[in-house]
Amino acid sequence: MMAAAFALAVALAVTILCPPCPLVGAHYAAISSPITLQYKQINGVPLELDLYPVGDHLVTDVTAQCLEEIVHYCPKSYNRDPACSSCIAEHQQHITAAGCPSDLYLTQNYYCGTKPNSTVTSLKTTGEDKWLAKDTTPRPLLIYIHGGGWSHESKNEVPDYVRQLAESQKYVLASVEYRLTTQGEIFGGVESVIWPAQREDCLDAVQLLYEKANQYGIDRKRMACLGTSAGGHLCSLTALYGRRYRTTSLKIAVPLYGPTNLVNMTQDTDPAVGCRLDHDAVDSFESRLLGSELTNISVAQIRANLGNATSPWPSLVRLAWTSNPVNYVDNNAPPMFLAHGTKDGIVPYKQTQRLVDTLRLHDVRHQFVPADGCDHASEPRDCWQEAVTTAQQWITDNL
Numbered sequence: 001m002m003a004a005a006f007a008l009a010v011a012l013a014v015t016i017l018c019p020p021c022p023l024v025g026a027h028y029a030a031i032s033s034p035i036t037l038q039y040k041q042i043n044g045v046p047l048e049l050d051l052y053p054v055g056d057h058l059v060t061d062v063t064a065q066c067l068e069e070i071v072h073y074c075p076k077s078y079n080r081d082p083a084c085s086s087c088i089a090e091h092q093q094h095i096t097a098a099g100c101p102s103d104l105y106l107t108q109n110y111y112c113g114t115k116p117n118s119t120v121t122s123l124k125t126t127g128e129d130k131w132l133a134k135d136t137t138p139r140p141l142l143i144y145i146h147g148g149g150w151s152h153e154s155k156n157e158v159p160d161y162v163r164q165l166a167e168s169q170k171y172v173l174a175s176v177e178y179r180l181t182t183q184g185e186i187f188g189g190v191e192s193v194i195w196p197a198q199r200e201d202c203l204d205a206v207q208l209l210y211e212k213a214n215q216y217g218i219d220r221k222r223m224a225c226l227g228t229s230a231g232g233h234l235c236s237l238t239a240l241y242g243r244r245y246r247t248t249s250l251k252i253a254v255p256l257y258g259p260t261n262l263v264n265m266t267q268d269t270d271p272a273v274g275c276r277l278d279h280d281a282v283d284s285f286e287s288r289l290l291g292s293e294l295t296n297i298s299v300a301q302i303r304a305n306l307g308n309a310t311s312p313w314p315s316l317v318r319l320a321w322t323s324n325p326v327n328y329v330d331n332n333a334p335p336m337f338l339a340h341g342t343k344d345g346i347v348p349y350k351q352t353q354r355l356v357d358t359l360r361l362h363d364v365r366h367q368f369v370p371a372d373g374c375d376h377a378s379e380p381r382d383c384w385q386e387a388v389t390t391a392q393q394w395i396t397d398n399l
Helices: 004-013 066-074 083-090 092-097 121-124 162-170 197-211 232-243 285-289 299-304 313-322 349-361 385-398
Strands: 035-041 045-052 055-059 131-134 139-145 172-176 220-229 252-256 335-342 366-371
Touching: 004 083, 035 197, 045 197, 045 252, 066 092, 083 335, 139 197, 139 232, 162 285, 162 299, 162 385, 172 197, 197 232, 220 232, 232 252, 299 313, 335 349, 335 385, 349 366, 366 385
Parallel strands: 139 172, 139 220, 220 252, 252 335, 335 366
Antiparallel strands: 035 045, 045 172, 055 131
16 A cells, blocks of 8 residues: 555656756756766665766877877777777877877777778878877866655766756766665665665765775865755755765755755645645655655654654654754855745745755855745746756856
């Protein structure tokens, strides 16, 4: 019964706590050729992130002399990596003297030397081969955390506006997967996918990116997260909890229309707006995150027993407390950009207002953009344009 009700809720609300805020409309962009990195294992199952590094640019005006020198030292018998790159490295001095970029290398999709039946001249004039030069300047890192009610969606699709921002500003982009509440069977049981598993996964992903910063051209001092809906909730906590309890921390955070107080979602609903979900149900996204599949206890029951000292309430109240970003704000919190639709029928607008009020109380630098008349993420389609444009500019100015 509970599983059926949950499945129905997902089917009826495709946008529940999930879709990234669109640039105009709900568009996704699968960025080509990410590097997939494993950042941890749970029960033998890898958790991964996709990394889109910056630092390669096409060299389209390679001189004929340069190509001739490469062909001379690295003939087509070395036609693919790693032999090609090794050959170029071995003869780097001669190749550089011929006018080639000093750090020339090839990707796996390109030949070393000439292609079959091609001449050096045709290679130069037709652009059949593209030579790459490394740009080793450390770049800011933007980490995208997807939404989906902590139960669905994935790292595989990145919103257009996130991709466009990363490309235009030459940021390194990462998209992180984390344990979903529907993946208990994969990771060793329901207890392995309830809170705070998701927070710990995001923090561990940040740690790996920090450790590999030099390898992938990341500036460790300029790392940020951007999350939407449930991902906004995780972005807030990754930044706030990480700044307080981890040795690596984010410079800024951009949580968009995310929950900030899970047991009060229903209480925060504006009667004039209403809500398309029953957040207090035992099979709600929030209840499942806090372990209702194990306890059969909803967030409404936890709220009703906040002062109850008998078991199991103290542990459940504490668990709920740790899931609320507002509880980790202090004077050392990172700057934040926040946006929320004033007509959000999934995550109440007041949820972000709670976090804004707490940031203001602690004198934390922030900018809040109420998206006037906007629903949860994508409706009406053009509604979020101003908020997204403002967010892009704020990130550019502060990262």
